Amino acid sequence: MKTAYKYRAYPSKEQKATLNRQMLLSKELYNLLLEKSKEYYRETGKTLTEYRMNVWITQTKKERPEFAELHSQVLQNVSKRISDAYRHFFRRCKAKKQGKNVKVGFPRYKNFVSSLTYPQTKGFRIEKKNAELSKIGSINFVNHRDIEGKTKTLTIKKTKSQEWYITIAVEKEDKPFISNNKPKAGIDLGISQYVALSDNTIHQNVKITKHQRNRSRLLQQNVSRKRKGSRNRKRAVIRFARYSEHIARIRQDCLHKLSCNLVHSYSFIAYEDLEIPNMVKNRRYAKSISECSWGNFTQMLQYKAESAGCAAVAVNPQYTTMTCSNCGNVQRMPISQRTFICEKCGMRKDRDINSSVNVLERATEGHSGSQACGDDVRPSARRAVAEEAGTIRVAS
Ligand SMILES: [Zn+2]
Incomplete structure (x- = not known):
């Protein structure tokens, strides 16, 4: 390793x-x-x-x-x-x-x-x-x-x-894998609710305060006000960089603690294999998505999992938000809709929790533990989506 x-x-x-x-x-x-x-x-x-x-x-x-x-x-x-x-x-x-x-x-x-x-x-x-x-x-x-x-x-x-x-x-020498015998979980990655777990727990994202945002903006403006090539500009650049790194460290710290907590609480974690560059294209969400650093987080899960006796598995994220975790019905889910209310069976669940249950199910379906990616989307689901041509990009 x-x-x-x-x-x-x-x-x-x-x-x-x-x-x-x-x-x-x-x-x-x-x-x-x-x-x-x-x-x-x-x-x-x-x-x-x-x-x-x-x-x-x-x-x-x-x-x-x-x-x-x-x-x-x-x-x-x-x-x-x-x-x-x-x-x-x-x-x-x-x-x-x-x-x-x-x-x-x-x-x-x-x-x-x-x-x-x-x-x-x-x-x-x-x-x-x-x-x-x-x-x-x-x-x-x-x-x-x-x-x-x-x-x-x-x-x-x-x-x-x-x-x-x-x-x-x-x-390092590889140690034999010993499972920690804790429960299994699926996770849904979001923006304000950073991690929603299939056992109904939710972890909020780090809060960067208004004061911190303003200070960061102010320091950035300071840079652009200084003449190019001047000594003052150099100083302002350093001040801005120091503050940005400080905020980045706050985020990193939180991600480290959360990923560590998760791999020690579960023996199996399924997460969505998100295509982040595609999602960032949606300009309304680009900033908040890249600030979330989901890729970074899933990487942490991956490398921490093994030594903690946990298996982390990536899963195809398609339709996880739009599928009912109870009956498998696929329906439209506009981003503003925070609760999933199934049109078929009437199940009510938090949007992200519903998705995380689907993620777990997809990972354990048939071949548990293996890289359960790809073609395991229900055929009925695929048809329904093709008919309806939903336009959701973010977290769907
Ligand atoms: Zn349903």
Whole structure:
């Protein structure tokens, strides 16, 4: 199992200068390599492999000795980043061909690079309170928790608010799965009712207060009022970034606590496999949906589940809101309608709870525990929807 540990780091003034310079150089290298690979494609019709990029890097170091200021593994990681960018690009192309609604977006030149990665343990050594990075020096960090497992890579990153963090990726041994024997649950993800569970519990979303929103807006306005390139603008940018990160941390904290709570309370959790990019297109809800970070949350469920003795399973979300969890009748559900009242059997249930019961049922239907995605929508439901052509996009 792969995990990562993140620590706040405090490089010295000189180290910060070195790090900034190295990031500048790796940005330059990134853009050079991207240009090179485009050229190569134009000439040969093939993509430049990571190996060839690395060969090219070694040659370039002779003409441009400043690149030797970086550790060789860090330089090679730049070519890995390029080939990753290409890989994602091709994946998006494929998805587009299959009719999925994605922007393809060719890899772009970078304006800045804000992190450096040591892909092999040769370049770094971790001690109790400091990390020894080759060609940078020994950087202090706050060791708030011990590392378990074998260290693989180290990344040092600067945030927009000029804070530094190191992330250490480790490989842990897989432990045998032992179920915690708690009940099963389906969850419906929503906006204000963040999580609705099939056993009738509801967890509200984090409340970002009006004061917090206003302050954030004010700080953003401060940035746009300052002259471009001025020192004051730089300061305002940092202030705004610091506040945004503060609010993001409030959200993250809440998601961590909630996901932890859920995986420890249930042995099986079914959630909807939402296509978020499609939903964000609905402009009325775009902001609140992306603020919810459902993708982030389900990821947390996934990685926390196993060690807590819980299985988390994604389920096709189609028609979960529109189907009656009692009799299977499919009907229209406008977003304003908060209660599901079945036209056939008369069942009354909270809209989200009804949906979460459907999610659980879909996951356990037939093959329990497996990835119960896809074709298990009732045929009658499909017909009814085709006839009625409902226009609900969000949470349906
Ligand atoms: Zn019904």
